[in-house]
Amino acid sequence: MDRQTAENRIEELRNLLNQYSHEYYVLDQPSVPDSEYDRLLNELIQIEAEFPDLITPDSPSQRVGGQVLDMFQKVTHEIPMLSLGNAFNEADMRDFDRKVRQAVGDQYEYVCELKIDGLAVSLKYENGLFVQGSTRGDGTTGEDITANLKTIHSIPLRLPQSLSIEVRGEAYMPKQSFSKLNEQKEENGEEPFANPRNAAAGSLRQLDPKIAASRKLDIFLYSISNTGGVEITSHSEGLDWLDSLGFKTNPERRTCSNMDEVLEYISSWVEKRPHLPYEIDGIVIKVNSYAHHEILGTTVKSPRWSIAYKFPAEEVVTTLLDIELNVGRTGVVTPTAILQPVKVAGTTVGRATLHNEDLIREKDIRIGDKVVIKKAGDIIPEVVNVILDQRTGEEEEFHMPTHCPECESELVRLDEEVALRCINPKCPAQIREGLIHFVSRNAMNIDGLGEKVISQLFAEKLVEDVADLYRLEKEQLLRLERMGEKSVSNLLQAIENSKGNSLERLLFGLGIRHVGAKAAKTLAMQFETMDRLAAATLEELTAINEIGEKMADSIVTFFQQEEVSELIQELKDLGLNMVYTGTRPVVSAEESQSVFFGKTIVLTGKLEQLTRNEAKEKIEALGGNVAGSVSKKTDLVIAGEDAGSKLKKAQELGITVWNEEKLVEELS
Ligand code: IVH
Numbered sequence: 001m002d003r004q005t006a007e008n009r010i011e012e013l014r015n016l017l018n019q020y021s022h023e024y025y026v027l028d029q030p031s032v033p034d035s036e037y038d039r040l041l042n043e044l045i046q047i048e049a050e051f052p053d054l055i056t057p058d059s060p061s062q063r064v065g066g067q068v069l070d071m072f073q074k075v076t077h078e079i080p081m082l083s084l085g086n087a088f089n090e091a092d093m094r095d096f097d098r099k100v101r102q103a104v105g106d107q108y109e110y111v112c113e114l115k116i117d118g119l120a121v122s123l124k125y126e127n128g129l130f131v132q133g134s135t136r137g138d139g140t141t142g143e144d145i146t147a148n149l150k151t152i153h154s155i156p157l158r159l160p161q162s163l164s165i166e167v168r169g170e171a172y173m174p175k176q177s178f179s180k181l182n183e184q185k186e187e188n189g190e191e192p193f194a195n196p197r198n199a200a201a202g203s204l205r206q207l208d209p210k211i212a213a214s215r216k217l218d219i220f221l222y223s224i225s226n227t228g229g230v231e232i233t234s235h236s237e238g239l240d241w242l243d244s245l246g247f248k249t250n251p252e253r254r255t256c257s258n259m260d261e262v263l264e265y266i267s268s269w270v271e272k273r274p275h276l277p278y279e280i281d282g283i284v285i286k287v288n289s290y291a292h293h294e295i296l297g298t299t300v301k302s303p304r305w306s307i308a309y310k311f312p313a314e315e316v317v318t319t320l321l322d323i324e325l326n327v328g329r330t331g332v333v334t335p336t337a338i339l340q341p342v343k344v345a346g347t348t349v350g351r352a353t354l355h356n357e358d359l360i361r362e363k364d365i366r367i368g369d370k371v372v373i374k375k376a377g378d379i380i381p382e383v384v385n386v387i388l389d390q391r392t393g394e395e396e397e398f399h400m401p402t403h404c405p406e407c408e409s410e411l412v413r414l415d416e417e418v419a420l421r422c423i424n425p426k427c428p429a430q431i432r433e434g435l436i437h438f439v440s441r442n443a444m445n446i447d448g449l450g451e452k453v454i455s456q457l458f459a460e461k462l463v464e465d466v467a468d469l470y471r472l473e474k475e476q477l478l479r480l481e482r483m484g485e486k487s488v489s490n491l492l493q494a495i496e497n498s499k500g501n502s503l504e505r506l507l508f509g510l511g512i513r514h515v516g517a518k519a520a521k522t523l524a525m526q527f528e529t530m531d532r533l534a535a536a537t538l539e540e541l542t543a544i545n546e547i548g549e550k551m552a553d554s555i556v557t558f559f560q561q562e563e564v565s566e567l568i569q570e571l572k573d574l575g576l577n578m579v580y581t582g583t584r585p586v587v588s589a590e591e592s593q594s595v596f597f598g599k600t601i602v603l604t605g606k607l608e609q610l611t612r613n614e615a616k617e618k619i620e621a622l623g624g625n626v627a628g629s630v631s632k633k634t635d636l637v638i639a640g641e642d643a644g645s646k647l648k649k650a651q652e653l654g655i656t657v658w659n660e661e662k663l664v665e666e667l668s
Contacts, residue, residue, distance in 0.1 A: 006051045010059075013044040017060040018158065025154040025218070026248040058129050058157035065151050065209030072143035072207070075134035079225040081120055081168065082139060083301055083668050084284065084308040088609070090263060092661070096285070096307045097259040103304075104292045110256045111235050112265045115282035115308055116220055118172025118200045121149060123221075125228075128162040130155065135204070139301075148204045151213035154248040165228040167242060169221035169249075173200040174278050177216035195346035196279045218278070220250040234288045255288060266309055273311070282310040300593050301668060310609075313374040315384060318342040320369045323354065323398050325405045327429035329437050329511055331421040333404065333411060335360060337371070337383055345375045352381040356418045357400040364388075366395035380611050404429070416645075431465070432458045434511050438466045442517045443509030444498045448491040456480050466509070467567060469495060470574040499574070502581040503530060506571070510564075513554040514628065518620055521582070522546050523555070530568060530578035534559040545633065546600070546625050595666055596624030599635040602650070605643030607660050610667075618667045630655065638663045 001009075020037050024030040041060060048055045055061070087093050100108060120136040133149035134142040149155055152171065159165075173181070173196040181199060182192040193199035203215040224238045232238045239249045252269075256262045266283050273280060287293060287305040296304040322338040334353060341350040352373055354360050365371065365386055372384040403410055404422035406429035411420040422430065435454050439446040449469075457463040462476050472495065477488040498505075504524035508517045515523070526544055527533040533555070541552035558564055572578060596619050603615055603626060610618070615638070616626045630637060630649040637650035637657045650657050658666075 001047065001050065003051065006047050007054060010044065010047055010051075010054055013040055013047075014059055016040055017044065018156070021060065021153050022156070022246050026246065057131075060157070062157065063151050063153060063213070065211070065213035066147060068208045068210075069147065070207070072145060072205075075122075075132065075137075075142050075144045077122060077134070077137075077140055077142060079166070080139045081122060081136040081142070082298060082303060084306055085302045085665050086282075086609075086668055087307050087309045088312070088661070093263060093266075093285075093307070093309060094259060097262075099304070100287055100292075100296065103296050104287070104289075108292055109234075109236075109288040110259075110262050111239075111253055111286045111288050112256055112262055113222060113253045113284045113286070114250055114269065114276075114280045115284045115310075116170040116172050116222075116250070117195070117197045117279040117281040118170040118219075119197065119204065120168060121145070121171050121204075121219070122166060122168045122225065123149065123155060124166045125159055126164045128159040130157045143205075145204050147209040148206065148212035149219075151209055151215075152217050152219050154218055156246040159245050161245070163228040163230070163245075164226075165224065165230075166226040167221050167247065168223045168225055169219050169247075171200055171204060171217055171219045172196060172278055173203065173215065173217055176277065181215060219248060221247045222249070222284070233290050235286050235290070236288055238290075270311065280311075282308050284308050301666075314345045315372050315374045316342050316344050317370055317372055317387065318349075320365065320367060320371050320383070322367055323360075323365075324351075325401065327404060327406050327422055327427065327433070329430055329433035330513065331404075331423055331427065331430050332419045333400070333422060334419075335398070335400070337365070339371070339373065339381075342373070344373060344381065349373065349375070349381040352383050354383065357420070358418045360398055366391075366397050368392075368395035428458070435463060435466060435469070437511050438509040439469070439498075440509075442505075444501055444505050446491075446498045447494045448487060449494070453480065453483075453491075465567065467570040467574060470499070470571070470576070499576045500581075501577060503528070503577070503579055504582065506530070506576060506578070507533070510558075512558045514551040515555065518625065519546060519551060524580040525582070528580045534565070534568070546627070548627060548629060548631060548633070550629060594622035594624070596622040596636075598623060598625075600625045600627050600633050601636045601638065602627050602630050602634050602646060603638045603640070604630075604646035605640030607638075607640040609660060609664050615663065615667075622667075 017040055020032055045061050048061055122134050124132040133146045134144050136142050178196040178199050185192045203212045206212055221242050236255055242249050254265055262285055285307050293305045319340040320337050324336045324338055326334050337352045337354050339350055341348050370387040370390040373381055374384050375381050400420055407424050407427040409424040412423055413420055436451050438444055439449040463469055474488055477483055504521040508520035523533055538552050538556055541547050601619055601624050619626050630646045634655050637655055639647045639657050640660050
């Protein structure tokens with residue numbers, strides 16, 4: 001074939017393939033059988049192989065996934081990728097509507113859309129060519145995942161007009177691809193993905209685009225961040241325009257003229273949701289007119305012209321088979337519900353924490369009961385309530401034991417605590433849990449030393465305290481279950497490497513009461529060496545903003561113990577670093593703009609949408625400091641349901657109190 005013929009045929013093939021792709025992937029109306037598409041694609045690939053200089057980045061042949069990348073490049077979003085405020089009930093929606101009306105008057109429209117459960121991406125086109133696709137990242141900086149996005153057939157590589165635009169949408173994995181992928185993973189003995197969102201995110205964050213290509217992802221576009229000079233006056237017009245350019249938008253959108261219609265749309269989707277071929281986690285409501293968007297504006301985090309209505313967490317019924325007791329690192333004995341395994345929000349759940357005896361009494365939970373469970377914040381399984389009218393009379397009431405299930409010493413209830421504790425410092429369960437904590441990710445971070453290995457080492461008496469970890473030998477480890485040469489040598493290397501950890505990891509790992517990872521870091525930064533910290537007085541400690549009396553007390557008491565000084569000496573002799581080697585923190589722009597920045601915040605009561613830990617992590621990521629008790633130093637108290645004494649104290653001290661909704665709004 002001569003060059004000119006090749007050029008002509010390539011052009012012809014690309015046009016046909018683009019047309020067929022659009023019909024198949026965007027319009028869902030194929031006009032030719034798959035085999036015809038494959039035949040033409042193969043022909044194109046062959047001609048391009050003969051004339052490689054004729055390959056262009058927008059050729060349909062480039063969708064199959066080319067070179068493996070070393071890393072993803074960072075992409076700065078000129079227009080930040082914001083998130084949305086959340087609504088959880090009708091009242092929240094009416095509230096949103098009221099604010100909109102106040103700002104723009106009575107003449108307005110809403111567009112309702114499905115909230116696709118995938119991940120947000122931004123697509124950039126220059127002169128009609130797809131040049132860059134990126135993840136949202138922190139909203140300002142994302143990652144360049146162009147090669148992976150090109151494997152999504154519904155993303156046009158070339159637009160019908162030579163436009164320079166940027167559009168945004170949600171990349172997702174259809175339910176069917178998701179279950180196939182998980183079946184495959186299970187067959188290969190790999191860990192399945194928890195939900196389609198994780199699967200989509202995992203696929204798009206692969207450095208080898210062939211993996212993304214094999215994963216059958218799709219996308220719905222939902223906004224335009226740069227129209228390239230084309231005048232568009234409303235959101236619905238924008239979506240129609242995206243359609244005309246060959247993008248895939250979600251067909252279920254609807255324009256509503258008032259909040260009642262919006263609420264109707266929402267409830268209709270509560271019913272229809274399970275029948276969709278992809279997951280949604282809510283409904284997004286947007287004011288239609290762009291002029292109204294201007295008036296309403298945005299906060300740092302989200303536009304005031306839009307809100308996401310989140311569906312309530314999925315609830316399922318199962319049987320409570322038993323209640324098991326676990327003794328934690330600090331001796332707290334927690335009851336755990338053993339459940340007839342059921343699928344909830346994407347994963348199979350067989351256990352749920354019951355927290356303490358009071359909660360069991362309050363909910364009147366009995367062994368054998370039919371219980372409703374859900375995942376709090378869609379992550380942590382919990383028992384919502386008992387279905388009382390399904391009781392047979394055979395159910396057994398549960399009582400907390402009076403003695404430790406592990407070491408049989410008497411359990412005690414410390415002042416003001418609901419929890420029962422084993423206070424025997426030699427309790428094997430506590431020691432084992434302490435070891436697990438020591439090697440965990442936020443502490444010494446020793447890879448390959450999980451719960452199972454530690455439990456074995458402990459049971460075999462190879463490790464009785466943390467110092468013993470550093471005395472482990474190859475032969476001892478080789479004798480353990482499922483430990484080969486390779487894993488043993490990796491493990492020994494990981495243990496060796498952990499000796500060089502900065503002081504805060506060791507401090508946190510030692511499990512000093514009330515000293516969390518964050519406080520450990522503050523202490524390490526402040527005192528710089530273990531010896532200086534060990535010699536610190538109560539006054540020196542409480543002088544630090546983030547250290548309260550209770551923690552200071554616990555630190556002083558900890559270092560006064562003879563066994564502790566001995567242990568620290570042993571660890572020193574074994575070569576562990578006792579010095580802070582981290583850097584001083586650099587404050588990111590997002591952090592310093594946050595309302596939480598530099599503030600001391602106390603969480604109290606039961607949170608519904610987030611777990612305590614999630615809330616804490618999010619607040620800390622924004623530069624806030626989460627404290628355990630309310631004092632004059634507290635800036636803000638977040639009170640969940642049934643908040644008790646801490647809330648009262650905050651009110652007495654005149655400290656600002658927020659409810660959970662307000663917290664979630666500020667965090668999103
Ligand atoms: S609009 C300015 N529309 O939900 C914010 N987002 O919680 C633009 N999402 O980050 C977002 N479906 O990843 C919008 N129809 C839809 C959506 C949608 C899913 C995701 C998106 C966003 C998150 C916000």
